[in-house]
Amino acid sequence: MPLAIWWIRRDLRLSDNPALATALREGYAPLPLFILDPRLLRNRFTAPMRLGFLMAGLRALEADLRARGAYLLVRRGDPGEVLHQVLAESGAERIFAEEDYTPYARERDARVARALPLQCVLGLTVHHPSNVIKAEGEPYTVFTPFSKAWKALPLPRPLGEVPARWPTLPRLPGESLPVLPPPALFPAGEAEARRRWRAFLEDSICDYARARNRLDLEGTSRLSPYLRFGMLSVRQVVHEALEWALEHPTARHGVEAFVNEIIWREFYQAILYHFPHVTREAFRPQFRHLPWREAPEDLGAWQAGRTGYPIVDACMRQLQATGWMHNRGRMIAASFLVKDLLINWQAGERWFMQHLVDGDVAANNGGWQWTAGVGTDAAPYFRIFNPVLQGRKFDPEGRFIRRWLPELARVPAAYVHAPWTMPPDLQARLGVQVGQDYPLPIVDHALARARALSVYRQG
Ligand SMILES: Cc1cc2nc3c(=O)[nH]c(=O)nc-3n(C[C@H](O)[C@H](O)[C@H](O)COP(=O)(O)OP(=O)(O)OC[C@H]3O[C@@H](n4cnc5c(N)ncnc54)[C@H](O)[C@@H]3O)c2cc1C
Incomplete structure (x- = not known):
């Protein structure tokens, strides 16, 4: 042979x-x-x-x-x-x-x-970026029409299994693989990827649309590292998800929401394919020269999860400890760096790539440019996340915060998203001195928001 x-x-x-x-x-x-x-x-x-x-x-x-x-x-x-x-x-x-x-x-x-x-x-990807294009041959730069065109293409069928016996190979000398500690949260390999995918399909996809934004629930698949390295075929995932919805009508809504996220993945791969310059600069020219702050101390506080905003800090510590962060968390943390601290999104892009197990040039760059409001999709720059309200909405009891910020473990839900508002006697009773055991906010969100709006408007 x-x-x-x-x-x-x-x-x-x-x-x-x-x-x-x-x-x-x-x-x-x-x-x-x-x-x-x-x-x-x-x-x-x-x-x-x-x-x-x-x-x-x-x-x-x-x-x-x-x-x-x-x-x-x-x-x-x-x-x-x-x-x-x-x-x-x-x-x-x-x-x-x-x-x-x-x-x-x-x-x-x-x-x-x-x-x-x-x-x-x-x-x-399921479809090649050069196949999901406008009638006149131009690439899409907005998600919704891209996803419509993507869905209109026939879905390719997954290929069959590989033969149980491999054809005979010549024996060539090679190196051994470097030994590096793997992330505890993600045992590697195709068998593990398939096991997790089937478990998600059977146990969680029904609830995905409702639970996917909640930081305190395991509502998402956590398959991103496996998709990143192709331990799982994205085509197979989409195919099996759609089959599942046919057999289980109650899962239809969840499957639709899940496939939509896969299409986001395909969208950012297509953006990178058609506009490779996004790895160097903002997609939108008017935002290429924003007067970002050089603020190494603030950047360091963000990286270490010590900004004084618990939801941001919990997300950043989750990233450092596990190599993964929830999508809602990525948006909150990224928005805080760019809008509240006015630090160049590329510093955040780099930090995420240096820590994410699923770190992927296309998805990460797309996520950062979207959050910074400088990218392809019409994410308006004036949409600025309020970290306290985001926390209350997506971690209502503060369970996620307490898990990653042990210093706030005893703080009640009413204060856990804004611990600086805790009365001094309560701080004393709980043994949490804000400003000492946990930082005071490094910026005032309302002032930072106004600053960002003024900078972007002039952008
Ligand atoms: C600032 C920022 C940076 C990001 N960096 C990365 C990255 O480096 N690598 C990465 O895979 N994803 C990235 N994402 C997208 C998203 O946060 C992760 O894919 C998701 O959190 C992975 O968790 P999951 O597997 O449980 O997702 P699920 O909700 O279960 O989604 C299923 C799959 O769809 C894909 N997906 C979901 N959401 C997105 C999205 N918004 N964009 C692109 N693909 C998506 C992923 O492959 C994911 O595994 C980033 C998002 C933001 C806002």
């Missing part, structure tokens, strides 16, 4: 894997290869927890391959050089990979494809 390299990047799964399936369909024995690219292992966005998750995911994939009589070849170096070498050593004729849309990946793949027989196939 002729040999082809299956170049694994962010598609760490065997089922419904278009790169792998294409190699098999075309009659090749796929040689699984992962390249430890120094530029991906160490850059301004590197997050130790995300790397730990990736390495654990590769180890899980290695075990799945071994169970089928195959192995994972790991090499280190410049991808073009490594591929050239492995082609020469193995006699492989082709290279198959899943297409990736970041500017770095596209430049890398174009360079490789000029010199070597690389074929990239669709798998990162």
Whole structure:
């Protein structure tokens, strides 16, 4: 059987894997290869927890391959050089990979494809960004029409299972994977991803539309790290969710809301694909030169979860401790940095990438530009989250806050979102001195809001 390299990047799964399936369909024995690219292992966005998750995911994939009589070849170096070498050593004729849309990946793949027989196939998104476009061929820059066009396209069917026995492969020498601590909240691997997905479908999707915004409930799927590294196929997820809704009419509303979030993921991937400059600057030109504050102390307080606004601080400490943050929390924390502290959204974008296990250039950049009101979708800049009201609405009893801010563990619900309003005698009784045991607010929200509005208006 002729040999082809299956170049694994962010598609760490065997089922419904278009790169792998294409190699098999075309009659090749796929040689699984992962390249430890120094530029991906160490850059301004590197997050130790995300790397730990990736390495654990590769180890899980290695075990799945071994169970089928195959192995994972790991090499280190410049991808073009490594591929050239492995082609020469193995006699492989082709290279198959899943297409990736970041500017770095596209430049890398174009360079490789000029010199070597690389074929990239669709798998990162359900629909390719170049297929979800306006009638006149322009890309969408607003979510709702994008989602309508996306839904109007026929849904591709997931591909079948991979054969239980792998075709025979030549044994090539490789490196072992670096050992890094994986995030406790997210055991890696395809089997775990599938288990979590099925549990979410069976137990929680019915309630998703109602519970998804609540910080104190586990109302969302927490599948983002698995989707980020393709341990779960997004196409399979959408397909199975829609099937589930057909069989369980009470789940229909939840499934619709869930698929809508998947379409947000597809939307931001498409924005990055069509407008790669968003990684460097605001999408909207009028907001590229806002007079951001240079305020390292405020930035440090935000990063450490010590702003004095409990809902912001709880979210930021959750991020540091677990490598994950709830979507509502991401919006609240991001809004606070940009609008209340008037600090450049790119500082927040970087911090999130340095800590999120699901850190994804497209989704993170999209989320930050949206929250800052400088991005594609029509999020008006004058919508400024009030951190106290957000807390009361999405963590009504303060349970989420108390979980992440042990210093406020005894503060009653009436004060937990604004502890500085607690009468001094109550503070004394509870043993929580605001300003000492927990910080006073580093800005006054009403004044900060007025400042942001005036800066943006002149933007
Ligand atoms: C400032 C900011 C930064 C963000 N950074 C990232 C990031 O780096 N990586 C990332 O995957 N998501 C990011 N998001 C989107 C969203 O917060 C997470 O996808 C979500 O919280 C993951 O939790 P979940 O898997 O339980 O989501 P669920 O609610 O269960 O949603 C299912 C899936 O849909 C996708 N999704 C959901 N919401 C969004 C969204 N708004 N944009 C894009 N995709 C979405 C994710 O893949 C998610 O796993 C960011 C949002 C904001 C506001």
